[in-house]
Amino acid sequence: MDKVFQNSILNDKKNNNLKTKVIFHMDGDAFFVGVEIAKNPSMKGLPVVTGEERGIVSALSYEAKALGIIRGMPIYKVNRDFPNVLVLPGDYKSYARYSTMMFDIVRRYVDDVEEYSIDECFADLTGFDLPLKMTYKQIVERIKREVNEELGLSVSVGIAPTKVLAKVASKWVKPNGLTVIEVGNAPDFLAKTPIAKIWGIGPKASIFLKTKNIQTAGDFANKSLEWIKNNLSKPYESIWQELNGVRVLEIDPKTKTVYSSIQKTRSFHPNTNSREFLLSEFSKNIEDACSKARHYKLIPKKVSIFLKTKDFKFTTASITLSSPTNAPETIVSLVIEKFDEIYSRGVLYRTTGITLQDLMPNYVSQGDLFGGVESVNKFESIHNQIDSLEHKFGKKVLYLASTQQAMKNRKVGTDYDDFDRDLLFL
DNA sequence: TCTGGGGTCCTAGGACCC
DNA sequence: TCTGGGGTCCTAGGACCC
Numbered sequence: 001m002d003k004v005f006q007n008s009i010l011n012d013k014k015n016n017n018l019k020t021k022v023i024f025h026m027d028g029d030a031f032f033v034g035v036e037i038a039k040n041p042s043m044k045g046l047p048v049v050t051g052e053e054r055g056i057v058s059a060l061s062y063e064a065k066a067l068g069i070i071r072g073m074p075i076y077k078v079n080r081d082f083p084n085v086l087v088l089p090g091d092y093k094s095y096a097r098y099s100t101m102m103f104d105i106v107r108r109y110v111d112d113v114e115e116y117s118i119d120e121c122f123a124d125l126t127g128f129d130l131p132l133k134m135t136y137k138q139i140v141e142r143i144k145r146e147v148n149e150e151l152g153l154s155v156s157v158g159i160a161p162t163k164v165l166a167k168v169a170s171k172w173v174k175p176n177g178l179t180v181i182e183v184g185n186a187p188d189f190l191a192k193t194p195i196a197k198i199w200g201i202g203p204k205a206s207i208f209l210k211t212k213n214i215q216t217a218g219d220f221a222n223k224s225l226e227w228i229k230n231n232l233s234k235p236y237e238s239i240w241q242e243l244n245g246v247r248v249l250e251i252d253p254k255t256k257t258v259y260s261s262i263q264k265t266r267s268f269h270p271n272t273n274s275r276e277f278l279l280s281e282f283s284k285n286i287e288d289a290c291s292k293a294r295h296y297k298l299i300p301k302k303v304s305i306f307l308k309t310k311d312f313k314f315t316t317a318s319i320t321l322s323s324p325t326n327a328p329e330t331i332v333s334l335v336i337e338k339f340d341e342i343y344s345r346g347v348l349y350r351t352t353g354i355t356l357q358d359l360m361p362n363y364v365s366q367g368d369l370f371g372g373v374e375s376v377n378k379f380e381s382i383h384n385q386i387d388s389l390e391h392k393f394g395k396k397v398l399y400l401a402s403t404q405q406a407m408k409n410r411k412v413g414t415d416y417d418d419f420d421r422d423l424l425f426l
Numbered sequence: 427t428c429t430g431g432g433g434t435c436c437t438a439g440g441a442c443c444c
Numbered sequence: 445t446c447t448g449g450g451g452t453c454c455t456a457g458g459a460c461c462c
Contacts (some may be wrong), residue, residue: 202460
């Protein structure tokens with residue numbers, strides 16, 4: 001009976017998704033570098049990397065790639081071994097601006113665009129061919145050309161019946177590619193795609209699949225659904241369906257930014273065991289995370305913290321807030337109490353990190369009945385005033401005394417905080 | 427080349443309850 | 445102290461993504 005039941009579910013699912021869709025995926029080519037070159041076209045054709053402020057390569061032009069530079073390579077190495085390469089700091093304001101402009105071009109053709117990341121989006125083009133009096137391929141060609149001509153950015157695009165296949169398509173030719181995958185020819189593409197290249201198949205799964213003699217995406221797609229269910233977890237079932245042309249992942253055109261968690265981490269060198277320093281780093285991270293939470297009018301119910309050792313081992317602890325708050329003073333003192341649970345003497349640490357979890361919108365927050373609310377609200381209104389001061393005068397006008405040490409000896413750069421702010425104040 | 431920062435989703439297992 | 449079965453909720457941690 002199980003079998004029959006399962007089959008009927010499968011059929012229902014198939015019927016729902018029977019109409020073949022045309023899913024579009026667009027991917028910026030070396031996006032950060034692409035924007036830098038759009039800003040300053042004289043760098044076109046030169047080896048360029050970004051990431052100076054982080055100390056590792058974030059993005060690299062195809063010319064830089066040709067020299068053997070890879071993502072994540074330390075900047076000192078680039079400077080030492082490739083003195084002709086232009087090394088730039090990240091300019092996240094510009095990246096956000098170009099990102100918005102790029103997605104707006106797609107919205108000239110379709111209303112619902114899923115902004116998957118700063119340089120990638122999905123859209124469902126199904127049915128737009130007739131009103132636009134163009135084939136799907138022509139629509140995509142136009143989008144690509146407009147991004148290229150109006151923004152000076154190169155993108156690679158693909159269309160396919162599902163999101164996972166559309167990702168395969170946009171990656172097929174890069175840079176500046178346009179690839180169409182249909183149900184009929186999908187197997188040809190998948191047979192030539194290593195399984196590790198598929199969206200959602202990471203290093204662990206690839207290793208496991210190789211032990212089962214699955215080398216290509218085609219090998220994976222040809223397995224029975226039974227086999228997938230018995231050997232892998234749920235997300236891989238979706239990938240299997242999508243590779244076989246059955247749509248299970250929907251386009252999700254979120255209109256506003258919603259976070260379910262907010263994380264701030266910072267690494268430092270030299271690595272250290274100093275309690276005082278580590279607590280100061282925590283304090284800084286907490287201030288940043290809380291500031292972002294206030295910005296989006298979110299309050300966490302839980303806070304988790306971690307220390308990462310020199311050898312990349314993690315120790316973590318989590319704190320459930322008796323009264324949800326995004327006031328850093330409160331969270332700092334709770335973290336100080338918890339600190340010894342994750343800290344050991346004689347171990348060198350490289351990173352501290354904090355995550356605000358179970359975020360809920362501000363207005364539903366409720367405090368306890370014994371005055372917790374009032375003191376928390378007092379903190380919140382103070383911080384709102386600080387936030388508006390900072391907006392007026394620039395970053396970091398005021399910070400907690402506990403953060404002071406962390407503010408010393410820091411390179412000033414454009415970080416993700418600015419990037420978030422700018423998204424809102426654009 | 428000794429390796430940054432910010433996210434999401436899923437699962438196994440424990441706590442707790444009847 | 446050992447004896448059942450079954451359900452829900454929560455949490456920590458893993459895996460993955462850009």
